[in-house]
Amino acid sequence: MKRLSAALAVAAVALAAGCGSGGGDGGGDAASGEPVKLRFLSLAWQKESIEANKQIVADWNTANPKIQVEYVQGSWDNVNDQLVTSFEAGDPPDVIHDDSPALSSFASRGFLLDLTGKIPAELNGDIPQAAWDTVTFSDGKSGQGVYGVPFLQESQVLIANKKLLDGAGVRVPTPDSPWTWDEFADAAGKLTKKGAYGVAWPMKSPVNKVLNLALNFGGTFFDTQGGKTTVKVGPQEREVLQRIHDQLYTDRSADPSALGMGTADPLPGFFAGKYAIVPAGVYLRQQVAEQAPSGFEWVTLPPLKGQTSQQGAVSQTLSVAADSKHPDEALKFIAYFLNGPNQAKLAKGDWLLPTSTTAAKDPALTTKENGWDVATASAKDLVVAPFLKVNGFDEWKSKVATPAMQEYFADKISLDELAKRLVEDGNKVLERYSR
Amino acid sequence: MLLLPALVPVLVFSVGPLVYGILLAFTDARSGRNAETSFVGLENFAELLSDGDFWESFRIGMIWGLSVTVLQFLASLGLALLLNQDLRLRGVARVLAVVPWAMPPVVVGLMWRLVYHPDAGLLNGLFGSDVDWLHDFSLALPAVIVVGVWTGMPQTTVVLLAGLQSVPRELYEAVSVDGAGAWRRFWNVTLPQLRPVVVAITSLDFVWNINQFSLVYVLTQGGPGGRTRLPMLFAYEEGFRYGFFGYAATLGVAITIVVLAVLGLYLWRQAREGD
Numbered sequence: 001m002k003r004l005s006a007a008l009a010v011a012a013v014a015l016a017a018g019c020g021s022g023g024g025d026g027g028g029d030a031a032s033g034e035p036v037k038l039r040f041l042s043l044a045w046q047k048e049s050i051e052a053n054k055q056i057v058a059d060w061n062t063a064n065p066k067i068q069v070e071y072v073q074g075s076w077d078n079v080n081d082q083l084v085t086s087f088e089a090g091d092p093p094d095v096i097h098d099d100s101p102a103l104s105s106f107a108s109r110g111f112l113l114d115l116t117g118k119i120p121a122e123l124n125g126d127i128p129q130a131a132w133d134t135v136t137f138s139d140g141k142s143g144q145g146v147y148g149v150p151f152l153q154e155s156q157v158l159i160a161n162k163k164l165l166d167g168a169g170v171r172v173p174t175p176d177s178p179w180t181w182d183e184f185a186d187a188a189g190k191l192t193k194k195g196a197y198g199v200a201w202p203m204k205s206p207v208n209k210v211l212n213l214a215l216n217f218g219g220t221f222f223d224t225q226g227g228k229t230t231v232k233v234g235p236q237e238r239e240v241l242q243r244i245h246d247q248l249y250t251d252r253s254a255d256p257s258a259l260g261m262g263t264a265d266p267l268p269g270f271f272a273g274k275y276a277i278v279p280a281g282v283y284l285r286q287q288v289a290e291q292a293p294s295g296f297e298w299v300t301l302p303p304l305k306g307q308t309s310q311q312g313a314v315s316q317t318l319s320v321a322a323d324s325k326h327p328d329e330a331l332k333f334i335a336y337f338l339n340g341p342n343q344a345k346l347a348k349g350d351w352l353l354p355t356s357t358t359a360a361k362d363p364a365l366t367t368k369e370n371g372w373d374v375a376t377a378s379a380k381d382l383v384v385a386p387f388l389k390v391n392g393f394d395e396w397k398s399k400v401a402t403p404a405m406q407e408y409f410a411d412k413i414s415l416d417e418l419a420k421r422l423v424e425d426g427n428k429v430l431e432r433y434s435r
Numbered sequence: 436m437l438l439l440p441a442l443v444p445v446l447v448f449s450v451g452p453l454v455y456g457i458l459l460a461f462t463d464a465r466s467g468r469n470a471e472t473s474f475v476g477l478e479n480f481a482e483l484l485s486d487g488d489f490w491e492s493f494r495i496g497m498i499w500g501l502s503v504t505v506l507q508f509l510a511s512l513g514l515a516l517l518l519n520q521d522l523r524l525r526g527v528a529r530v531l532a533v534v535p536w537a538m539p540p541v542v543v544g545l546m547w548r549l550v551y552h553p554d555a556g557l558l559n560g561l562f563g564s565d566v567d568w569l570h571d572f573s574l575a576l577p578a579v580i581v582v583g584v585w586t587g588m589p590q591t592t593v594v595l596l597a598g599l600q601s602v603p604r605e606l607y608e609a610v611s612v613d614g615a616g617a618w619r620r621f622w623n624v625t626l627p628q629l630r631p632v633v634v635a636i637t638s639l640d641f642v643w644n645i646n647q648f649s650l651v652y653v654l655t656q657g658g659p660g661g662r663t664r665l666p667m668l669f670a671y672e673e674g675f676r677y678g679f680f681g682y683a684a685t686l687g688v689a690i691t692i693v694v695l696a697v698l699g700l701y702l703w704r705q706a707r708e709g710d
Binding site for chain 2: 080081084085260
């Protein structure tokens, strides 16, 4: 047979793991006078963000001839597959850029260094505890550890067409007095006219969006008791699902044909006035600002309020590989890379929210322009998303939750059926991880 | 002794990993720095039998493998017959027909992703339609199959063309004397003469297609909602995404066994009919 079977591929990697224990390229000891070499895997992808990343690395290299950092470009599309292979082969990058949902499983497999007690006090104090919670995970045995430094966070806001809002006479919400979900439904209804919808829900990847918003009504989706995690879909979890479904099929204020879209795909329709509101992560403002036709007026509306405005937070993170030869130097680099001024640069580059409290005060991040004030203010309602701590969440998401939610939003299955699948099929998946 | 230099690489790079992979299938190996591996016998295979997701993916793999192979064969046969005619610029046409062969699957995948792109794609531009081909639940698999057929056509065409050229001219002359038309010539001479080539190339194509990975990985990554998740992608996800190496190896072994069984049945029947 000409093609390698999966068995072969797996075997090849395992073999590589067996003989790759001597990994780590060059480097040399600090004691011998040779500079320490660190590899930094970065996932920056927006142009401004890559520039900011490379600039900070270059500054560091000039200031620290003894610790030289090599910038390695990665991609969000396949970073976790890439990391699994390099971890198994014993030759991972020293400093790893990733996001908190991925860290949990790497941490429990022992691939990441526990940073507890090793983080410089200044950095530690600059980042609030809520953000540290997003990187605190079980170590796979009995303890807990901190497996990364959180630096950029995303909240879900609404991006709206100002002229249509004014035309329909709806109240423009502010961070102090945000829309409730009821007001939102009401406004979306008023904004729906012939050939135009109040809102477009791009639901190609619905799971994280729904789970983060579900916290508005206290919906956690997971329940951990005695070390065993199960899926739960009760009245609290159903609120947001039902409300979005109602907009689609009862109020008809949301366009069903937007459902298959990724987050940025509704923008052409948004600019053309086909949708008045697009729910999106704060980073989408960059593409709106860049691509909007001249004279197009848009506003960023603060996150919606259910019982609370709380949203599940996921952070981008920098971690140190457990197999790194130079963990102390790696941490020094991270502490520099994520100090207040640098985080402000990174946040601006990616149009996301910094975790650093000093960075959040940067005038560029609190200006009215491009909705920065609203976006930055929304950071206060971010709490750790419960699913972050669930071992096996990734498999639950891709095998069970994504297809089931897509079918629910396409009105092919009922809410009860959705709940049943999320719980029953979901618990089967989670069981594999508790063995 | 003289065989040794040729044998060593085969043993080290082919037999070694294969045996290791098969052994792995009987363990609970998992990804992890401190993961302990133990022998679990046939447990993985038992789990496989009751794994609905795997069978769903296997069903998709069969639909994919069979339809791509059959369509590929029909299209290539047509193309080969055409290229076997005495046409002007035949040489150029033959070269053009082989061009897709020179492209790595990843490049083919990227190229077709642009063709299928919902906003900027060639296809929607051509038909003025507004379809998201690769993310539509019912269209994704057919769309991917079309790409599979396109990619595999060159080698099938070349092999069939070579087969056509080795059909003795005298046979055609003989049936022409009997007054046979084009269709009868094809049915009574070309096809029987071509039979061994057809059997060989379709079986090779089937094995090749059912084990396809890179093309579909680039096009859809198995989505939407698992509608194009071929068995190989499923095994890859189990191994490298979720970290169940032992189970992934089991999947690899199981897929190999099934492919061999299907192939054996097919070859056996062909051999019997050929007698």
